[in-house]
Amino acid sequence: MSAVAPDSGYTTGELQTIVAARSLAGKRSCFIGVGRPSTAALLARIVHNPKLVLVYESGTIGAKPHRVPLSIGDGELAQTADLVVSVPEMFNYWIGPGQVQVAFLGAAQVDRHANLNSTVIGDYDHPRTRLPGAGGAPEIATGCAEVVVIAPHGRRTFVERLDFMTTRGERTTLVITDLGVLEPRDGELTLTTLHPGVTVEQVQEATGWDLRVADQIAVSPQPSERELAALRELVNR
Amino acid sequence: MAELVSLQEAVAAVVKDGDSVALEGFTHLIPFAAGHELLRQGRRELELIRMTPDLLYDQMIGVGAARKLVFSYGGNPGVGSLHRFRDAIEHGWPGPLEVEEHSHAGMANRYVAGASKLPFMVMRGYSGTDLVAHTNVRQIACPFTGELLTAVPALNPDVAIVHAQEADRDGNVQLWGIPGVQKEAVLAADRSLVTVERIVERLEPRPGGVVIPGWVIDYVAHAPGGSQPSYALGITERDNDFYREWDVISRDREQFQVWMQAHVLGGEGA
Numbered sequence: 001m002s003a004v005a006p007d008s009g010y011t012t013g014e015l016q017t018i019v020a021a022r023s024l025a026g027k028r029s030c031f032i033g034v035g036r037p038s039t040a041a042l043l044a045r046i047v048h049n050p051k052l053v054l055v056y057e058s059g060t061i062g063a064k065p066h067r068v069p070l071s072i073g074d075g076e077l078a079q080t081a082d083l084v085v086s087v088p089e090m091f092n093y094w095i096g097p098g099q100v101q102v103a104f105l106g107a108a109q110v111d112r113h114a115n116l117n118s119t120v121i122g123d124y125d126h127p128r129t130r131l132p133g134a135g136g137a138p139e140i141a142t143g144c145a146e147v148v149v150i151a152p153h154g155r156r157t158f159v160e161r162l163d164f165m166t167t168r169g170e171r172t173t174l175v176i177t178d179l180g181v182l183e184p185r186d187g188e189l190t191l192t193t194l195h196p197g198v199t200v201e202q203v204q205e206a207t208g209w210d211l212r213v214a215d216q217i218a219v220s221p222q223p224s225e226r227e228l229a230a231l232r233e234l235v236n237r
Numbered sequence: 238m239a240e241l242v243s244l245q246e247a248v249a250a251v252v253k254d255g256d257s258v259a260l261e262g263f264t265h266l267i268p269f270a271a272g273h274e275l276l277r278q279g280r281r282e283l284e285l286i287r288m289t290p291d292l293l294y295d296q297m298i299g300v301g302a303a304r305k306l307v308f309s310y311g312g313n314p315g316v317g318s319l320h321r322f323r324d325a326i327e328h329g330w331p332g333p334l335e336v337e338e339h340s341h342a343g344m345a346n347r348y349v350a351g352a353s354k355l356p357f358m359v360m361r362g363y364s365g366t367d368l369v370a371h372t373n374v375r376q377i378a379c380p381f382t383g384e385l386l387t388a389v390p391a392l393n394p395d396v397a398i399v400h401a402q403e404a405d406r407d408g409n410v411q412l413w414g415i416p417g418v419q420k421e422a423v424l425a426a427d428r429s430l431v432t433v434e435r436i437v438e439r440l441e442p443r444p445g446g447v448v449i450p451g452w453v454i455d456y457v458a459h460a461p462g463g464s465q466p467s468y469a470l471g472i473t474e475r476d477n478d479f480y481r482e483w484d485v486i487s488r489d490r491e492q493f494q495v496w497m498q499a500h501v502l503g504g505e506g507a
Contacts, residue, residue: 034314034315035315057341058263058264058265058415058417059263059415059416059417060415069315070314070315070316070475070477070480070481071264071314071315071475071477071480072264072314072315073263073264073265073314073415073475074264074475074477075265075414075468075470075474075475077415078265078414078415078470079470083445084414084415084416084445085416086345086416086417086418086420086421086447087263087288087341087345087417087418088345088346088348088349088418088421090345091341091342091345091346091360092342092345092346092349092360095342096342096360096361096362119338119367119368124367124371127326127327128327129323129327130311130322130323130326130327131312132310132311132312132318132319133308133309133310133311133312133338134309134310134338134339134340134341134366134368135289135309135310135312135340135341136310136340136341136342137340138340138342138362138363138366138368139340139341139342139360139361139362142361142362143361164367165365165366165367166366166367166368167366168365168366
């Protein structure tokens with residue numbers, strides 16, 4: 001994740017975050033979890049979209065954290081939010097009816113239809129690895145109009161068959177990895193964009209199924225100085 | 238009307254072995270002090286209910302206080318795994334743990350049904366996921382439109398325990414910041430305990446304040462700092478460093494046991 005792209009001066013993780021932030025240009029609101037999605041959404045507010053409304057499932061709507069929060073319920077989120085609501089209100093009034101436009105989600109496993117597993121690796125009753133579970137993801141993924149999945153690209157994550165289907169993928173519009181971007185075409189994830197220096201073969205090798213590749217493949221623009229500087233300043237706050 | 242008593246007396250009065258117990262607080266206001274007191278009193282065979290088990294239930298599961306866990310997200314937020322939770326499910330240590338899991342929306346609606354004293358709530362969700370086959374929900378047709386919806390059963394725990402910023406001497410409670418599902422949990426439960434940072438003469442209205450009147454609460458106990466390493470907005474700060482340290486402390490069974498003995502079971506608070 002933190003490997004340095006050849007001859008670049010930025011890491012593949014930084015590029016992934018920057019590409020995710022760009023996807024929020026022009027969007028009204030975004031639902032975010034912790035980690036890279038949160039960093040990307042904060043970066044989007046700095047570089048692309050200062051009016052972007054950040055929504056965290058803890059109930060904080062319109063949070064404006066200065067630092068990347070560790071948890072989805074850090075105090076700064078409540079103190080800077082436009083409104084703070086209970087968990088039932090968050091899901092029943094805001095998430096379910098589609099008041100929040102975009103959702104950023106992660107997962108341990110992703111299949112070719114962008115369905116997600118965050119429950120178990122192995123058999124449900126005797127799991128090899130017990131993962132945290134559904135959290136808000138299933139209803140977020142069917143409530144928000146656009147779902148952006150952010151995941152590391154490898155065969156452990158991009159699998160032919162999920163061990164458990166936690167979250168449905170039909171609203172996924174983008175899957176942003178450290179190698180490129182996949183988008184659904186007729187319901188199947190298709191490689192549409194490569195990050196600079198990455199080959200189609202590399203992406204295929206890191207994907208656990210015979211990956212569809214778009215006829216025209218784009219290359220993600222290199223991070224600008226402004227994007228990189230803003231990201232580094234943000235994570236060092 | 239809520240009785241103001243010590244934390245020890247309150248916990249002894251509300252929790253018995255075998256009870257279903259919901260200690261709620263969504264990242265914010267997690268009632269650690271009450272949970273630790275419950276462990277010191279040696280409660281066992283509990284059905285632990287919480288949307289996010291967090292460090293508190295990781296500790297309670299790790300010492301063997303739980304028979305069953307009902308939850309929707311079992312991770313250390315922003316850090317990674319809950320190792321005691323994983324060890325119990327993956328290896329049955331320190332004993333078998335029955336699990337019933339839901340989505341956050343499902344758990345929230347189960348509390349709403351419980352507080353409403355309705356048998357279930359309806360929602361969209363679960364359908365098309367593998368959760369349906371592994372948890373307790375049913376499909377139901379809307380009587381007006383025929384739309385297929387999901388029914389989630391009411392949660393009515395024997396006991397709800399929550400933490401708040403303040404109470405007055407009549408046991409009226411006010412909390413503010415992230416309100417989670419605390420009001421729903423208290424109203425859904427048969428018995429309830431609210432621990433508070435401070436006792437005040439009068440509750441002053443706060444922006445976003447949630448007031449729970451003393452006449453729906455059984456006990457209120459003064460427990461300053463009682464949600465640490467979680468926090469009480471405006472009074473204490475979330476101890477993010479401890480959440481990271483817990484990843485190390487809890488990874489190893491023996492190290493976990495030594496830490497629990499030194500910081501929870503052997504003394505006062507963590």
